[in-house]
Amino acid sequence: MPAYALALALLVTGPLLGPGYLLLRDAVSTPRSYLTDAALGLSEAAPRALPQDFLVAVLSSMIDGGVLVKALLIAGLWAAGWGAAHLVATVVPDAGLAGRFVAATLAIWNPYVAERLLQGHWSLLVGYGALPWVAAAVLRARSGDGGWWPVVGSIAVAGLTPTGLMLAAVVALAGCAAPGGGRPRWACAAVSMVAAVAGALPWLVASVVGDSLASSQAVGISAFAARAEPGLGTLGSLAGLGGIWNADAIPASRTSLFAVVATVVLLAVVAVGLPVALRRPGAVALLVLAGVAVVAPALMATGPGLAAVESIVRSVPGLGVLRDGQKWVALALPGYAVAAGAAVVTLRGRVPAVAAAAVCCAALVAVLPDLAWGVGGQMTAVRYPAGWTAVARAVNADPRPVAVLPPDSMRTFGWAGTAPVLDPLPRWVSADVLSTGDLVIGGEVIPGEGVRAREVQRLLLEGADASALARAGVGWVMVESGAAALDLPVTYRDDDLVLYRVGGDHPPAAHRGTLIAAHLVWLATILAAVVGGAVGALRRRRAAAAASQ
Template identity: 50%
Template structure:
């Protein structure tokens, strides 16, 4: 039988994962903008102080907001967000396939399992088609998925560097910078990279080197990896340091954001099945029924098939480290949801600066996915052998039996979560903003002061935005800063209010609701007041609003200009320079990593030529 050309096998992986990514995002491929819970995209956003993290609210969306502001000056902001989302899903699946090829090559030697294209496609499917991806899409965490997508590439990069291949460093720089689009992504990828770089070399040998040289090389690897991780995290680290926001969080957020048990599954089972997000409304319909138990059993069975083969490869320090991380990624969030775990979290959110950014415990289960993908890929040969034993009385798997086993396993994973397809059952669909948003943007552009927004609250529910609550789009739409308290109202589980960090924003809100004079607003740096109609929330004081100059009014928005010259609330020059420098360093890391990958790929191709 003629062997399949290697280039054809390599082309199947990106093609398959791209198709799967497009099937997932489905409706978003049409015109319109992503606006769902925490996800906000607009035609244009601006490089405001808030976008840079220079506000009194926690730096939760840096450098994401700054990056989209820069991109939207060139291309439509909605298109930029969609492109990044599709690229993230694609990179996650393709990276999982390449990770398997790096650790378990098709012509591997015992005791490492040999995994062909079918196993690699199964690894990609497990990585892309699971409750974690579905729930993060429904929660609007599109930028977190860039960090999720970086994880298999981090494994690839660290594996290369451990083998003494310099080409691993540009890949690691690119992966860490891409993950650094959001603070959580930066922490996820950096933690994985440092663990894989720190673990002892084990059977890896450096020809002709002494033990001292090996240790020195290991220390150098860890040092370079740590430096790259710091640069990837620099935007949010520096913004948090200079603004002081997030130094102390609300303890109510710890219980509200704890991992959640799904039907017929305890918290451990939900997390092991890559589900259990805190928001019960941000889950696919199939995960709200007893099917969640069946789906979790299918996923874990696919993963468990490869455990014997992975166990035989335990001499690989990378494989062992991934297994330990996978166990910890399930066990630690489970413990964090217990009574004493919540108590520890409440202490940490008060005493550890920035810990409030980490309170969503379920998101850390992403660290289990690389091992899940690796084990599932190794299980294809096991499943093929079982099938041959049953149907042909011959345990030796053939190419055909492996292909059949891969198809069956991939089909089982896809069927375990049928409503991930086409925008998570149609929930992920584009919206169209009323024309009023463009008019208001033009009116305030170039104006003085910040824009205060009513009704009070961070989330909205417009008639044109769908049934789910959405983050107020005003901070991304408007060219001036929009002070926000960061306060979150959790509607389920008895309901709770989680305090934000914005002290000046809270004072502005109290003034707009309780009443006062226009001069009080200008003293707080407010030059405009925007009222958004047809959305729930506490309205403003009518007497105060009547004292302002109305410059726009329609069924969607009313804009007021505050008389007088607003007090300027601008960060100091040193703070601005520090934050901008951190953003530029992150951008340079991303650009340099990409250029390094391209250059390294070109050198490798030239070296392969006769």
């Protein structure tokens, strides 16, 4: 089963296996990243990418950052398929290998994966891949067949992003509701929450000691609401695991009425297994959660729902993570996987299990054909022009704050394809790069949290001289794609990039040591779970060997 899941993951990500870097919308990988203030969550922006940026910064000092990000993405998809099969083996063991194949296929080959890949949410897909493992670990603890370390480890791994951790915590609590004669519910819930808090420390601490909880996250709530696909409506799109807010980040097969056929097939596979799954105590809570995960984002996309989300985010700015309603449909994965795996049990009296599994797997793949090979070739590995390396080398030799023109957060580079992408520079230099975080969605400007960056960019656009920029704490100015010509000393110039030296500086943020410690707690939680799980498995093996003598 691990081999099958890996084969599916590689079939999806195949174009990334060659040389180059993942550079697509929100996905940015560079040869090296650094522990800048932004990577630690100490910039003006909300700490959305913690502890992801910390991990990449640490590991890219040993492994090329492009290889690292691609490997983590593939591992996330592999974990999703393998974990779904493991969950079916836990909840519906009589589904056998055939049922596990169906579950693994559904977990990897679905619109949610396709759309999040095209949006560049590689780290969210790592958290997505951890969800079936979280569910299985908690259910095994409830039944008395498993220990605590798998629960702790799987939740901590999902914590690569704040969203992933929240998803894992909800799945864990749903699993705690299942009946069982092993660990009590309160103990499962307590351990799950302790693991979740340990995983959340990086962004919780950053939110407390930093200055990033801005009310601007409440602007543009409607732009991030789940979107109705052709012929389906919002509820139908979400039920079929689609409906991402960005209409440009969807596979071509979801842009026509064929999306209805695809959704009907996926839901049919799930529905066939429901009668069996509902009779398995461990599955009921996961199925209820799946229903909520579909209905809640649909309600969030209505007028009253949008008003409620905006009110919540304005009252508690740190909950701006709620804006993207469709990403919460990932909570349906464990329930959908169990039901899909149980489909072969439902059909067993009329169709051989192997034939039923083959038909289900083939149907799931056939209705989303363009997920294969980088979502129809839209996701590829790209190579940076030599100028980017030269600019990064110059800035890293004297790491002072960098201002960038044009001021937009998203760029379009001819050498990286037609899709917009986040500016790679902040992840390539050891200096902090000033960014407003502003986004333009459907002609509407969604302001970011970069107040200082906005002031610096005003100075640049007004033609401020070097002394004014230096007083504002600007050390370098990089101009991309001929956006402007400045009267400043030039350090590097080519047809695409110009790097100007200004010489100003800005003191590093306070609390860097505190944030590093918080990140190390998260890493230590994962390592402790790995070591504890390995020691426990070794002890059980020795005990079994002693009992057999």
